[in-house]
Amino acid sequence: MQLSQERRDAIEKEIAELIIKGLKEGSLKEEDLSPIAKFVLEKIDTLATEEQMVTFLSELSQKWSVFSNIHNIEKGKVMDQTEDLAAQNVLDLAKEGKIDEAVDLAKSVTGPEVTQTQ
Amino acid sequence: MPEVQQPENKAPVITEAQKQEATARVALGVTTKAEAPVQERVDSLSKALLERGPGGMLRTIIGTDTAEKQMINAIDKAGEKDLSDERIKQVSENSFGWGTDGEGKKILSAEEQGRLDDANKRIGEVNEYLMKDFDGLTPDQKRRMLNDVGRMIRSIPALNNLLERMPDKGKSTIEELLRNGEFKDLVKNKFKGTLDKNEKDNKDTKDRVVEEDKKVKEAEEKRAEKEKALKEVTRDITSVNKELEKFALETGKGEKGELLAKMEQLQKEDKVNKSEIGKRQTEITDLDKRIEDLRLEQAGGSDEIGVDKELEIQGLLDRRGILEKEKSEFVAKRKELTDLRKQKKDLETNKIKLDAEKSKLSTEYDDAVTKVSEAKEIFDQEINEKKNDEQNFINEINRTISDSTADYLKNKINSIDEVQVQQAIELDKETKKGEAAEGVAEHFEKKWAQKGAYDKRGIFTSEGTVRADFDRFVQGGLEGLFNPPTDEQKAILENPALKEKYEKQLGESLLLKRLRSGKLSKDDVYRLVDAKWMGGIPAERLKHMTDMIENHKGLQDMVKTNQKAGYFDSEFWTKLKNADNAAGVAAVIAAMLAGLLISPLGAGIAITEVAKDAGIIGLSGATAGVGAGLGMKEFNK
Numbered sequence: 001m002q003l004s005q006e007r008r009d010a011i012e013k014e015i016a017e018l019i020i021k022g023l024k025e026g027s028l029k030e031e032d033l034s035p036i037a038k039f040v041l042e043k044i045d046t047l048a049t050e051e052q053m054v055t056f057l058s059e060l061s062q063k064w065s066v067f068s069n070i071h072n073i074e075k076g077k078v079m080d081q082t083e084d085l086a087a088q089n090v091l092d093l094a095k096e097g098k099i100d101e102a103v104d105l106a107k108s109v110t111g112p113e114v115t116q117t118q
Numbered sequence: 119m120p121e122v123q124q125p126e127n128k129a130p131v132i133t134e135a136q137k138q139e140a141t142a143r144v145a146l147g148v149t150t151k152a153e154a155p156v157q158e159r160v161d162s163l164s165k166a167l168l169e170r171g172p173g174g175m176l177r178t179i180i181g182t183d184t185a186e187k188q189m190i191n192a193i194d195k196a197g198e199k200d201l202s203d204e205r206i207k208q209v210s211e212n213s214f215g216w217g218t219d220g221e222g223k224k225i226l227s228a229e230e231q232g233r234l235d236d237a238n239k240r241i242g243e244v245n246e247y248l249m250k251d252f253d254g255l256t257p258d259q260k261r262r263m264l265n266d267v268g269r270m271i272r273s274i275p276a277l278n279n280l281l282e283r284m285p286d287k288g289k290s291t292i293e294e295l296l297r298n299g300e301f302k303d304l305v306k307n308k309f310k311g312t313l314d315k316n317e318k319d320n321k322d323t324k325d326r327v328v329e330e331d332k333k334v335k336e337a338e339e340k341r342a343e344k345e346k347a348l349k350e351v352t353r354d355i356t357s358v359n360k361e362l363e364k365f366a367l368e369t370g371k372g373e374k375g376e377l378l379a380k381m382e383q384l385q386k387e388d389k390v391n392k393s394e395i396g397k398r399q400t401e402i403t404d405l406d407k408r409i410e411d412l413r414l415e416q417a418g419g420s421d422e423i424g425v426d427k428e429l430e431i432q433g434l435l436d437r438r439g440i441l442e443k444e445k446s447e448f449v450a451k452r453k454e455l456t457d458l459r460k461q462k463k464d465l466e467t468n469k470i471k472l473d474a475e476k477s478k479l480s481t482e483y484d485d486a487v488t489k490v491s492e493a494k495e496i497f498d499q500e501i502n503e504k505k506n507d508e509q510n511f512i513n514e515i516n517r518t519i520s521d522s523t524a525d526y527l528k529n530k531i532n533s534i535d536e537v538q539v540q541q542a543i544e545l546d547k548e549t550k551k552g553e554a555a556e557g558v559a560e561h562f563e564k565k566w567a568q569k570g571a572y573d574k575r576g577i578f579t580s581e582g583t584v585r586a587d588f589d590r591f592v593q594g595g596l597e598g599l600f601n602p603p604t605d606e607q608k609a610i611l612e613n614p615a616l617k618e619k620y621e622k623q624l625g626e627s628l629l630l631k632r633l634r635s636g637k638l639s640k641d642d643v644y645r646l647v648d649a650k651w652m653g654g655i656p657a658e659r660l661k662h663m664t665d666m667i668e669n670h671k672g673l674q675d676m677v678k679t680n681q682k683a684g685y686f687d688s689e690f691w692t693k694l695k696n697a698d699n700a701a702g703v704a705a706v707i708a709a710m711l712a713g714l715l716i717s718p719l720g721a722g723i724a725i726t727e728v729a730k731d732a733g734i735i736g737l738s739g740a741t742a743g744v745g746a747g748l749g750m751k752e753f754n755k
Contacts, residue, residue, distance in 0.1 A: 009172070013167075013171075016163075016167050016172035016175050016176065017167070020160055020163050020164055020167065023163070024156070024157075024160045029290070030156075030159065030253075030293065030294065030297060031290075034179055034180050034253050037177070037179040038180055040176055041173070041176050041177065041180070
């Protein structure tokens with residue numbers, strides 16, 4: 001899914017607000033700010049899709065856990081959108097009597113992560 | 119729960135040491151959480167976000183807004199001398215050296231060039247700090263600045279003592295000072311003041327050096343003139359002396375001077391010569407008379423008489439001629455004597471005159487030499503003063519940071535009042551309590567995370583200690599866990615805020631470990647409902663979740679044997695460990711329980727329902743992600 005400039009700006013703003021909040025609450029130190037700012041500025045304008053945005057936020061939250069929430073929220077939004085689309089398609093298939101295909105499609109919504117090997 | 123005895127209401131005794139430490143804390147801004155200077159930073163970032171948007175704020179952090187900063191620097195000083203790069207460069211270069219070449223171009227000695235290079239290096243660092251802030255500096259520049267500030271702080275015993283007591287915070291405290299806006303303003307003013315003062319002082323000194331150099335040159339010229347004149351007169355004296363030697367009684371060779379000998383000889387002969395001249399003159403006079411008489415006789419006589427007389431006359435004339443010749447020889451001798459006497463006298467007179475002149479010129483030359491020496495001495499003094507001024511300029515620039523630190527601390531310390539000291543003491547007490555409480559929490563965490571607690575499958579096995587503490591906690595909360603309480607534990611129990619914090623923290627940690635052990639039962643969950651620290655998940659929702667577990671086919675087995683291979687991937691325990699914080703625990707609980715409800719078609723719906731029931735708002739998709747991400751495979755009904 002394409003990433004709009006509006007979405008990009010909104011996320012950048014959330015990141016900035018989280019930085020201020022983290023600094024205030026002590027979960028971020030002054031020495032964290034410069035690396036965070038550099039990381040964000042280097043990557044954010046290169047993102048073209050929602051999925052790339054989620055990956056970027058995942059990397060960001062792995063480096064600095066204060067961003068975990070925004071990662072989870074955005075990931076959820078992407079998944080919601082994917083699920084909404086899949087759900088509609090599942091219903092369409094079910095209406096056409098293609099039950100097996102509908103079941104397979106439903107499984108595939110969480111398929112890639114669920115089928116992780118041990 | 120036993121009643122806690124309230125302490126008597128007595129005013130605490132504050133020692134001098136406490137006062138000093140509190141003053142030091144206030145001066146250095148060593149406080150907890152988001153107080154100045156962190157609050158200042160928060161405020162400045164908030165302002166940057168508002169004014170320049172998120173991108174602008176991020177760029178401000180890494181100091182790439184230099185163009186804007188330069189503009190602010192340039193426009194905010196109307197009527198004052200600015201700190202533009204151009205001006206700084208001009209002041210710096212004009213401060214060193216004074217000489218020019220024939221075309222008026224400035225020339226610097228090697229020493230002066232060295233001083234200029236030193237100054238430029240340090241000026242550059244201070245200027246970069248003012249333009250880019252501390253975080254925009256190179257590691258070496260940062261290190262030098264930290265050393266300058268640290269040295270000054272540590273020169274004050276109370277502040278040094280404070281830093282010694284908190285080695286972990288020392289460096290960050292000093293860094294915060296360098297990021298402090300008030301401090302930076304002091305640096306800016308001091309830097310500007312140094313440049314302004316140096317610009318004026320250096321010009322004055324340089325003008326004096328140039329002036330004195332001119333005087334030295336003029337004195338040198340006069341000295342050269344006198345030297346030349348002295349040489350000339352000396353040469354003349356030598357020449358006269360050489361001539362006078364001819365009249366010397368004894369020459370260098372031990373003989374009488376040739377002219378003196380001659381003169382003495384002529385002197386000896388002079389009387390005779392005079393007499394001889396007289397004789398001859400008398401004879402000449404007589405001959406002249408006789409010749410005259412003969413002429414008369416010749417004129418009045420016959421021709422024959424005339425011829426005879428002419429012969430006589432001729433004879434007399436011949437004699438006369440001889441006498442004249444002889445006389446002239448004696449006259450010449452007498453003249454020679456006169457000339458020699460005059461020559462000697464002239465030489466002696468000239469020598470006296472030349473000696474006098476030489477004496478005068480010698481004095482004048484000595485004076486000129488003295489004046490040159492004096493002018494050079496003054497010039498050297500001015501040059502030394504210039505050199506000192508240049509070095510002072512370098513020293514003042516080098517001290518910009520440390521002097522600013524001293525001023526900052528002085529201002530802070532002088533402005534601290536009793537109320538602030540008291541507040542700092544109270545804050546320190548709170549901080550120490552907090553640190554002690556953290557120590558208590560750490561002790562329990564270490565106890566529960568025993569070595570070997572996780573087997574090679576990543577499953578928590580050392581369950582006995584956790585079980586005992588879990589039971590004590592569920593029954594009695596923190597009072598149950600801290601029984602009997604140590605002094606540090608008592609301090610937590612007596613402080614409502616700390617008690618609430620650690621009740622939640624330690625309670626959640628115990629729950630998590632209980633989950634990992636695979637022994638968390640429905641009864642445990644029901645007992646947890648009554649525990650105060652489970653405020654994040656309402657009791658009725660937790661009950662609903664546990665009822666769902668009980669009613670779902672096959673889930674009882676899953677709860678009891680959640681370690682069963684095939685339902686959890688090898689990364690599961692790692693991910694679970696990484697979720698070890700308040701929000702993460704809530705998500706883990708919901709995901710763990712909700713994940714067990716995954717069915718082929720109803721995955722999204724079931725997870726959403728459970729997550730909503732758990733009160734985890736807005737994380738429906740995330741919960742699915744977390745649950746699914748934990749590697750739980752579908753449970754096949």
